Amino acid sequence: MTMSAQSTAEEVQYTFTEKASHDIHTSKNVEQFCARFEMETKCHPSNLVDNILRPDQPRAIFVAGSISMGMATSISDIDFIVFVDSQDALLPGATSKKNSDSALTFSNDGDPLSIGHFIHLINGIEVDINIVLASKIEAITQRLKLPGPELSDGEVLTIGRLKKAWLISKSDGFLDHWDDFLSDYAFEVLCATRFYWMSLKMLEKARKAASMRDFPVALYLARISAECVYWSYFASRGFCALGTKWLKFVTVFDFNGDDNAKQLFTGKIPLVFPQYQMDVAALEQHFETIVGFQRSGRETIEKDLRFKIAFAVCPQIYPV
Structure with a gap:
């Protein structure tokens, strides 16, 4: 060619x-x-x-x-x-x-x-x-x-x-x-906690952008926040370097036989493809859906005691 x-x-x-x-x-x-x-x-x-x-x-x-x-x-x-x-x-x-x-x-x-x-x-x-x-x-x-x-x-x-x-x-x-x-799981713990903290931080920034009526940026930051929950979960399962391939990985990963985790992470993919909205109330509802995903994602990650301890002692990770 x-x-x-x-x-x-x-x-x-x-x-x-x-x-x-x-x-x-x-x-x-x-x-x-x-x-x-x-x-x-x-x-x-x-x-x-x-x-x-x-x-x-x-x-x-x-x-x-x-x-x-x-x-x-x-x-x-x-x-x-x-x-x-x-x-x-x-x-x-x-x-x-x-x-x-x-x-x-x-x-x-x-x-x-x-x-x-x-x-x-x-x-x-x-x-x-x-x-x-x-x-x-x-x-x-x-x-x-x-x-x-x-x-x-x-x-x-x-x-x-x-x-x-x-x-x-x-x-x-x-x-x-x-x-x-x-x-040695120190690396996986580091990545999982860092990605989860990034999810919290990006959602804070998304809310700030929405309050300034910068809706495209708010949606973009909210998308990153949702992605980071996926990255955190996969890091906790040993896959820390998926990068942009995480979305494909969702379709091939067996979730270690955890049907609830599979349902959660396959079902929340629409969060990273939000519809464009110019309404603060609708955006806030979208943000709250991401908060629910953060909460459920954390509960799933913390089924492994190592990550439950790591999240508990990390000062940047707060309850959602």
Whole structure:
């Protein structure tokens, strides 16, 4: 598929490669994933990483994102996160290769976790490889043990994806305490409380905007407030990095067999698609519906005692 763009100097032609359909998304575990990935791409994930890292560097390879969370489709890209020990783990010139229509390489000095990001198009399948320093992840886990830890959005995204990632392979003696990381719920508690607090705060701002008759902003903030209840609930169930994919996740998540939770969270989706209203009374009724959702959502989250305690001791979270 091609598209032409006329400029004053010359005609520029852009070529887009359409993604290929694949069966990798049907994988239910890491063994199935590796077999299907190799069948579709004709290479094992380890081979891709070998082309990026020095051979003597210890590493751990994970598949993350929609594949491991069970919400991928036949055109989903494949996300790998690779742990390394050192900034020098990359092969010389690995991040300075010339980009092409089938491979992109870039690094971001502003990202404290990643030392390189590589995107490949293999048989029409997009494969993303993010190289992450293990020491930085360890530093975050230590910060989570302190009172009131602060994490950047990038750190939340990376840790959240790792929590649900599948371990493909790792070097001997590397990440020996990985199971401890997975079983520690400090990160989930942090995300759930932060998202719930955001829900309360956004609704306060929505009411303020409504009082100033700024109805579009009021509805927008109310929508965010409702979304944050979803984010808080899913974080309490271990899914902290859904981002904009949370709405799709509602349709595939089994709610751990809790029919009441399923009914609540599937039934309140209209709250994030409110009709435009220019009436303060109607808006206030909408706000009260969100308050009821906040209350029911909190009760559902607090079925897990860890989150009940966390919400109770968080000074920013008040009864609704």
